[in-house]
Amino acid sequence: MADKRFVTLDGNEATANIAHLCNEVMAIYPITPSSGLGELPDAWAAAGRKNAFGSVPHVVEMQSEAGAAGAVHGALQTGALTSTFTASQGLLLMIPNMFKIAGELTPTVFHVTARTVATHALSIFGDHSDVMACRTTGWAMLASGSVQEAQDMALIAHQATLEARVPFLHFYDGFRISHEVNKIEPLGDEDVRAFLDKELIRQHRQRALSPERPKLRGTAQNPDHFFQGREACNPFYDATPGIVQKTMDKFARMFGRQYHLFDYSGSPDAERVIVAMSSACGVVEETVDKLVAEGQKVGLVKIRLFRPFDGRAFVACLPRTTRIIAALDRTKEPGALGEPVYQDVVTALAEYWATNGDEALPRVIGGRYGLSSKEFTPAMVAGIYAEMAKPQPKRHFTIGIRDDVTHLSLEYDENFSTEAPDVVRGVFYGLGSDGTVSAVRSTVKILGENTPLYAQGYFVYDSRKAGSVTTSHLRVSPRPIKGSYLVHKATFVACHQFHFLERIDMLSVAEPGATFLLNSPYGPDEVWDHLPREVQEQILAKRLKFFVVDAYRVARETGMGVRINTIMQTCFFQLAGMLPADVAIAHIKDSIKATYGKKGGEKVVQQNFAAVDAALAALHEVKVPDRVTSTLCMVPPVPEDAPPFVKNVLGAIIANRGDELPVSAMPVDGTFPTGTTQYEKRSIAQDIPIWDPKICTQCGFCSLVCPHAAIRMKAYPAQQLAGAPEGFKATDWKGKEYPGYKFTVQVYPDDCTGCGLCVDACPAKDKAVPKHKAIDMEPKLKHLHQERKNLAFFMEIPDLDRSQV
Numbered sequence: 088m089a090d091k092r093f094v095t096l097d098g099n100e101a102t103a104n105i106a107h108l109c110n111e112v113m114a115i116y117p118i119t120p121s122s123g124l125g126e127l128p129d130a131w132a133a134a135g136r137k138n139a140f141g142s143v144p145h146v147v148e149m150q151s152e153a154g155a156a157g158a159v160h161g162a163l164q165t166g167a168l169t170s171t172f173t174a175s176q177g178l179l180l181m182i183p184n185m186f187k188i189a190g191e192l193t194p195t196v197f198h199v200t201a202r203t204v205a206t207h208a209l210s211i212f213g214d215h216s217d218v219m220a221c222r223t224t225g226w227a228m229l230a231s232g233s234v235q236e237a238q239d240m241a242l243i244a245h246q247a248t249l250e251a252r253v254p255f256l257h258f259y260d261g262f263r264i265s266h267e268v269n270k271i272e273p274l275g276d277e278d279v280r281a282f283l284d285k286e287l288i289r290q291h292r293q294r295a296l297s298p299e300r301p302k303l304r305g306t307a308q309n310p311d312h313f314f315q316g317r318e319a320c321n322p323f324y325d326a327t328p329g330i331v332q333k334t335m336d337k338f339a340r341m342f343g344r345q346y347h348l349f350d351y352s353g354s355p356d357a358e359r360v361i362v363a364m365s366s367a368c369g370v371v372e373e374t375v376d377k378l379v380a381e382g383q384k385v386g387l388v389k390i391r392l393f394r395p396f397d398g399r400a401f402v403a404c405l406p407r408t409t410r411i412i413a414a415l416d417r418t419k420e421p422g423a424l425g426e427p428v429y430q431d432v433v434t435a436l437a438e439y440w441a442t443n444g445d446e447a448l449p450r451v452i453g454g455r456y457g458l459s460s461k462e463f464t465p466a467m468v469a470g471i472y473a474e475m476a477k478p479q480p481k482r483h484f485t486i487g488i489r490d491d492v493t494h495l496s497l498e499y500d501e502n503f504s505t506e507a508p509d510v511v512r513g514v515f516y517g518l519g520s521d522g523t524v525s526a527v528r529s530t531v532k533i534l535g536e537n538t539p540l541y542a543q544g545y546f547v548y549d550s551r552k553a554g555s556v557t558t559s560h561l562r563v564s565p566r567p568i569k570g571s572y573l574v575h576k577a578t579f580v581a582c583h584q585f586h587f588l589e590r591i592d593m594l595s596v597a598e599p600g601a602t603f604l605l606n607s608p609y610g611p612d613e614v615w616d617h618l619p620r621e622v623q624e625q626i627l628a629k630r631l632k633f634f635v636v637d638a639y640r641v642a643r644e645t646g647m648g649v650r651i652n653t654i655m656q657t658c659f660f661q662l663a664g665m666l667p668a669d670v671a672i673a674h675i676k677d678s679i680k681a682t683y684g685k686k687g688g689e690k691v692v693q694q695n696f697a698a699v700d701a702a703l704a705a706l707h708e709v710k711v712p713d714r715v716t717s718t719l720c721m722v723p724p725v726p727e728d729a730p731p732f733v734k735n736v737l738g739a740i741i742a743n744r745g746d747e748l749p750v751s752a753m754p755v756d757g758t759f760p761t762g763t764t765q766y767e768k769r770s771i772a773q774d775i776p777i778w779d780p781k782i783c784t785q786c787g788f789c790s791l792v793c794p795h796a797a798i799r800m801k802a803y804p805a806q807q808l809a810g811a812p813e814g815f816k817a818t819d820w821k822g823k824e825y826p827g828y829k830f831t832v833q834v835y836p837d838d839c840t841g842c843g844l845c846v847d848a849c850p851a852k853d854k855a856v857p858k859h860k861a862i863d864m865e866p867k868l869k870h871l872h873q874e875r876k877n878l879a880f881f882m883e884i885p886d887l888d889r890s891q892v
């Protein structure tokens with residue numbers, strides 16, 4: 088460890104670094120979750136960073152992924168070393184060019200963050216449906232299952248394609264690997280320069296279309312000879328697996344990490360073997376380690392090179408004791424006899440098992456898992472191994488969902504866990520824009536690069552991005568972390584937004600005895616009575632250690648505005664106790680300097696320093712009472728009177744219980760009812776506009792500019808005010824059209840995002856107090872209860888008859 092250098096970065100940065108060093112041209116078009124792959128080389132090239140050959144790569148953004156693939160095809164024909172990056176529909180747009188590039192035996196690597204292809208619904212999340220749609224293009228397909236592998240396989244792919252002349256699709260799981268931050272051994276510029284074979288690059292250039300060596304490419308061929316021409320490439324595909332293995336061996340000699348076309352892990356005399364690809368491998372391996380230690384004969388085959396599929400190497404990798412194989416696919420091919428990995432495993436066994444002895448052919452079952460980034464956990468893996476032990480296991484199954492329609496899903500014990508007690512496991516709930524993700528990323532970096540500990544960070548984003556809940560998952564371990572899955576048993580839970588407590592059941596993830604840190608406007612002596620009953624119950628039942636910090640107050644007082652990230656981060660380090668407080672604070676300050684020193688300047692750095700220094704003084708342990716006292720309850724995700732579909736399906740999704748929905752709950756063709764947004768109350772604003780009727784000019788600008796229609800106005804007959812709750816605001820209607828009418832501006836406190844646009848637009852200022860307008864942003868918690876009552880009444884007031892407007 089002492090001689091090794093480590094960095095912490097995500098899968099996209101690890102891959103982009105290799106792509107930048109190996110290429111002269113990169114044609115890009117951004118698509119989630121591959122955007123970082125193109126953006127980083129673009130920024131590096133703009134800053135003059137050179138590739139491994141001493142030139143600055145030419146990075147060009149095209150008008151679409153089809154254009155990017157076309158530009159790559161063109162650049163390759165000039166002999167330039169060229170790549171692109173994409174995912175999902177973007178990859179589909181590249182397929183026509185991919186057929187051509189492979190047909191012309193042109194070396195290149197496309198790096199793909201494997202992502203769901205839109206079917207009944209769009210999804211930005213990860214599975215293999217996009218890369219599996221490319222199986223017929225003639226590209227080699229090399230899979231990575233971790234951030235370290237993403238870097239290593241990227242380089243192996245760039246070298247192997249030059250020798251094989253077969254183009255390579257290097258892929259890893261979108262989000263799960265592309266956005267996971269982990270500690271890896273980096274490859275430097277010199278490493279890449281030394282690894283790439285200059286003679287192979289020269290040969291690639293020699294094959295370029297050039298007036299100096301005229302030749303014709305891209306002809307049209309007739310039935311008499313096209314077929315033969317198509318078969319002429321066979322020797323190149325036959326040779327590719329051997330070239331990849333040779334390249335992997337060279338990689339091992341130079342950098343010490345040995346990979347094979349298929350890697351086996353587990354009991355040498357395993358009877359039950361799972362075959363998997365990409366990030367699932369780490370999860371299965373972690374489970375195998377535990378089950379083997381318990382005496383079970385189980386194993387795992389990791390597929391590295393999926394195409395060309397070397398059936399002989401696959402069979403050679405399996406223990407001869409193998410009795411049953413479960414082939415796992417992260418994709419769905421409706422109507423097929425089985426998904427791609429399953430089909431290849433069956434074919435490989437049929438063709439090669441008998442050549443290696445006379446043991447009975449293993450039974451093969453196939454399972455779908457993890458579509459659209461659905462969690463895949465050790466508990467599910469244990470469930471698969473349990474199914475494999477049955478006399479009649481399901482031949483085709485799903486795992487991780489409840490299929491009550493075609494009954495393909497397997498039952499499993501959700502409490503099965505491989506988490507070790509010495510691993511710190513944190514879950515941090517924040518807003519998409521409050522800096523929580525940055526804080527956890529910085530924590531991973533501090534621990535990964537300054538201590539012998541291994542750290543893994545993963546971030547669950549809502550596709551609505553800013554203003555949505557982000558959940559950051561952190562593991563810190565004395566050992567390398569194999570499994571890429573969410574933290575389900577946390578030793579530390581942090582709630583960075585107080586109002587989440589009434590909507591998110593965040594303590595269900597806490598282990599007994601865990602630490603709970605709450606950003607609270609209420610101090611240690613008063614916070615208890617402001618917690619919902621459900622939260623109090625869990626704190627007591629699990630005997631949680633409970634701490635509060637008023638991070639927003641500290642942020643305000645130190646000039647940080649609403650940026651609470653460094654404050655919460657400082658408190659985490661203090662409570663988690665992995666580093667002495669002074670050491671942790673010194674690292675946090677270094678990280679602040681590195682992050683804000685250039686772009687924010689000294690003032691921002693000093694404000695952050697002040698926030699860090701003030702954080703610990705504001706951190707207090709709460710003396711937890713011995714019983715539940717609260718009269719508050721968590722808010723139901725949607726109103727009780729919502730339509731059944733909204734209550735039963737959307738309500739579960741809003742409450743973060745979408746994983747519990749059975750197959751039968753979902754529309755068969757993705758068709759949803761409309762007008763359901765009204766039922767989702769995200770309640771994400773810190774501050775909301777509060778109306779002062781005395782100075783309002785009734786201009787309506789506030790209502791007009793609100794992007795969420797979260798502030799509305801009504802003019803109505805005075806008698807409508809009968810029964811108004813105390814505190815409901817109204818004033819006389821100023822216009823001549825409706826004499827005697829009343830007027831109200833009402834905020835929708837749980838729909839408002841706190842953006843402040845309405846206040847900016849409001850022209851009515853108080854002459855005596857110029858800073859006071861007819862609407863001012865004020866802390867939501869102070870007004871929430873009243874404004875909810877006001878809104879309920881406001882909604883009952885009939886709208887004006889449109890024919891009279």
Ligand code: SF4
Pocket residue numbers: 775776792793794795796797798834838839840841842843844845846
């Ligand atoms: S703060 Fe923004 S979201 Fe809220 S009511 Fe005003 S304009 Fe609408």
Ligand code: SF4
Pocket residue numbers: 778782783784785786787788789790832845848849850851861862
């Ligand atoms: S609150 Fe301001 S913007 Fe809204 S109606 Fe009154 S004066 Fe106009």
